Amino acid sequence: MLTACGYQGEVGDSQPLPSEVRYGTPESNWTDACAGDFNPEVDYFPDKAAPDYADYFEVSYHGHYKVVRTESPSSAGGALRSDKMVLVQCGTPAPPLEGELQDAVVIEVPAQTAAANEDGNVIAVVELGLEDRIVAMGGAGVFYEPLRRRHQAGEIVSIGYSFHQKANMEPLAALRPGAIFLLVPSLEWAGGFERMRAVGLNAVPTFAVYEPTYLGNAEWIKFTSLFFNAESKANEVFQTVVERTERWTNVVEGADRPLAVWAEMAEPGFWNVLRNSRESEFLRSAGARLVWNALGDERTTRLSDEAFLELASEADFWITGDQTDERWNPAVANRIRAYRTGRVYHHHKRAVPEAAAYDWYETPVVRPDLVLEDLASIFHSDRVPDHEPLFFARFPLEANP
Numbered sequence: 001m002l003t004a005c006g007y008q009g010e011v012g013d014s015q016p017l018p019s020e021v022r023y024g025t026p027e028s029n030w031t032d033a034c035a036g037d038f039n040p041e042v043d044y045f046p047d048k049a050a051p052d053y054a055d056y057f058e059v060s061y062h063g064h065y066k067v068v069r070t071e072s073p074s075s076a077g078g079a080l081r082s083d084k085m086v087l088v089q090c091g092t093p094a095p096p097l098e099g100e101l102q103d104a105v106v107i108e109v110p111a112q113t114a115a116a117n118e119d120g121n122v123i124a125v126v127e128l129g130l131e132d133r134i135v136a137m138g139g140a141g142v143f144y145e146p147l148r149r150r151h152q153a154g155e156i157v158s159i160g161y162s163f164h165q166k167a168n169m170e171p172l173a174a175l176r177p178g179a180i181f182l183l184v185p186s187l188e189w190a191g192g193f194e195r196m197r198a199v200g201l202n203a204v205p206t207f208a209v210y211e212p213t214y215l216g217n218a219e220w221i222k223f224t225s226l227f228f229n230a231e232s233k234a235n236e237v238f239q240t241v242v243e244r245t246e247r248w249t250n251v252v253e254g255a256d257r258p259l260a261v262w263a264e265m266a267e268p269g270f271w272n273v274l275r276n277s278r279e280s281e282f283l284r285s286a287g288a289r290l291v292w293n294a295l296g297d298e299r300t301t302r303l304s305d306e307a308f309l310e311l312a313s314e315a316d317f318w319i320t321g322d323q324t325d326e327r328w329n330p331a332v333a334n335r336i337r338a339y340r341t342g343r344v345y346h347h348h349k350r351a352v353p354e355a356a357a358y359d360w361y362e363t364p365v366v367r368p369d370l371v372l373e374d375l376a377s378i379f380h381s382d383r384v385p386d387h388e389p390l391f392f393a394r395f396p397l398e399a400n401p
Contacts, residue, residue: 015108015111015112015113015176015177015178015202016112016113016176016177016178017034017090017108017112017178018030018032018033018034018090018110018112020032020033020034021033021034021035021036021091022034022035022036023035023036023037024037024042025039025042025043026042026044026046027046028046028047028232029044029045029046029047029110029229029230029231029232030044030089030110030229031110031228031229031230032110032112034089034090034091035064035089035090035091035092036091038064038091038092038093040063040064041063042063042064043061043063044063044064044089044092045061045063045064045066045089045229045231047229047231047232047235048061048231049222049225049226049231049234049235050222051216051219051222051223052219053211053213053215053216053218053219054208054211054216054217054219054220054222054223055071055073055211055212055216056070056071056072056073056207056208056210056211057069057070057071057207057220057223059223059226062095064088064089064092064093065086065087065088065089065092065094065095066086066087066109066226067084067085067086067087067100067101067104068084068085068086068087068223068226069082069083069084069085070082070083070205070206070207070223071083071207072184072205072207073207073210083105083205084101084103084104084105085104085105085106085107085204086101086104086105086106086107087107087108087109087226087227088106088107088108088109089108089109089229090108090109090110094106105197105202107178107179107202107204107227108178109178109226109227109228109229110178110227110228110229110230111133111177111178111179111202111227111228112133112178113133113134113135113175113177113178113179114130114133114134114135114177114178114179114180114181114227114228115134115135115136115137115159115172115175115177115179115180115181116134116136116137116138116180116181116182117137117138117159117160117161117162117167117181117182117183118138118161118162118181118182118183118206118209119137119138119141119142119143119361119362119365120208120209120217120220120361120362120365120366121181121183121206121208121224122134122137122138122142122144122147122362123144123362123363123365123366124220124221124224124365124366125224125228126144126147127221127237127366127367128221128224128225128228128230128233128234128237129230129233130228130230131144131146131147133178133228134147134150134156135155135156135157135175135177136156136157136158136159136171136172136175136177136180137151137156137158137159138158138159138160138161138162139151139158139160139161140152140158140355140356140357141161141355141356141357141358142357142362143350143351143352143357143358143359143361143362143363144359144362148352148355148357157171157175158171159171159172162182162183162184162185166191166192167180167182167192167196169192169195169196169199169201172196172201173199173201176200176201176202177201177202178202178227179202179204179227179228180196180201180202180203180204181204181206181224182196182203182204182205182206183206183207183208183209184205184206184207193205204227206220206223208220208223208365211278212277212278213278213281214278214281214282214364214368214371215241215242215245215368217278217365217368218238218241218365218366218367218368219238221234221237221238221366222234222235222238237366240369241366241367241368241369244369244370244372244373245285245368245369245372248285248286248369248372248373248376248384249285249372251376251380251383251384252286252287252376252379252380252383252384253287255287255380255383257287257288257289257379258287258288258289258316258317258379259288259289259290259291259314259315259316259317260283260288260289260290260291260315260316260317260318260319260379261273261290261291261292261311261312261315261317261318261319261336261338262274262275262279262280262283262318262319262320263308263312263318263319263320264320264321264322265322265327265328266302268327268329269304269305269329270302270303270304270305271302271303271304271305271308272300272301272302273292273300273301273302273303273308273311273312274299274300275290275292275299275300275301276299277299277300278368279319280292282368282371282372282375283319283375285372285375286372286375286376286378286379286380287376287379287380288317288375288379291311291312291314291315292311305329305332308332309332309335309336312336312338313335313336313337314337315336315337315338316337316338316341316343317338317343317344317345317378317379318336318338318339318343318344318345318395319344319345319346319347319375319392320344320345320346320347320395321346321347321348321360322346323346323348324396325344325395325396342394344394344395345378345389345392345393345394345395346392346393346395347360347391347392348360348391348393349389349390349391349392349393350363350390350391359391360391363391364391370390370391371391373387373390374387374389374390374391374392375392377389378392
């Protein structure tokens with residue numbers, strides 16, 4: 001199979017596992033050790049995690065192993081059926097794969113190395129304090145500088161980004177990372193995923209990007225932690241996110257709510273308007289009213305210039321992914337109140353354009369509370385004074401005479 005994929009190098013025998021062996025009952029999860037004296041009465045995972053906001057994964061604990069289930073959401077186009085993994089503490093035996101565990105994939109934990117084809121998964125590993133375990137990622141376009149430097153130095157290899165190509169099996173077959181976190185966006189891609197598992201690679205499906213809420217998306221850090229036995233750290237990080245989210249939501253409660261639109265140009269004459277999405281949830285939580293309540297159920301709608309003007313002409317604020325209005329039609333832009341009053345903001349303030357690296361696709365995935373604080377300060381500067389937005393910058397209005 002590997003020859004068919006073009007791989008000609010030596011295939012590693014197994015994933016890297018901890019060299020340290022520990023005995024007895026752990027007081028906290030072992031993130032860097034295997035068990036030396038298996039006892040079926042011992043709980044090897046005293047630190048546990050469970051999703052409260054995420055819809056597409058669940059986990060149960062069974063002494064020396066965890067059962068992790070993921071479910072392909074309908075918005076993923078049926079990219080992967082429901083999946084089941086049994087994560088076994090290294091040094092202990094795998095349970096029989098029968099009954100509810102039939103057809104499950106067994107993965108030993110804690111993983112000592114990791115790969116990911118989507119930046120949000122990479123940054124989740126960073127937030128867990130385990131960035132040194134990353135050995136492969138989508139490519140060089142990562143904003144987080146320590147990882148970008150390691151990639152430039154050849155310490156991290158490229159495997160291809162999720163929405164552009166199937167992951168490159170050659171480096172994965174050679175490195176055999178303990179966990180390979182893969183966003184599986186299409187049925188065609190799923191075939192490559194299954195081939196990885198057929199040759200013994202620990203391919204792990206992730207669906208965080210399909211979560212309908214930003215807290216559900218961020219909570220996938222708990223999912224990531226399961227493969228490193230790092231549940232305690234994941235719970236700590238996510239609790240901070242929840243508490244800060246509640247804080248900024250409460251700060252803007254009761255304030256006058258400005259009208260806001262989140263849209264960017266698709267092509268000349270047409271606009272992509274984001275709604276029924278995490279972006280719209282951000283606007284609501286930050287104390288804004290939405291212009292697109294009556295647009296339907298889809299996450300994004302493409303509108304003509306005329307339809308966009310009808311929708312957004314009275315918007316007080318305009319958030320966009322465009323960083324310049326060079327392609328914008330001035331006759332359209334100048335009829336939008338937010339544009340005329342200089343209240344257009346883009347979300348690519350943190351970027352290294354020459355490296356195609358944009359933090360918007362990284363940090364906000366695991367720290368949506370920081371986005372919420374930014375937007376609250378933009379919409380309600382009287383309630384969130386003296387805050388310099390981290391992700392958002394005021395738009396250069398070049399088309400405005």
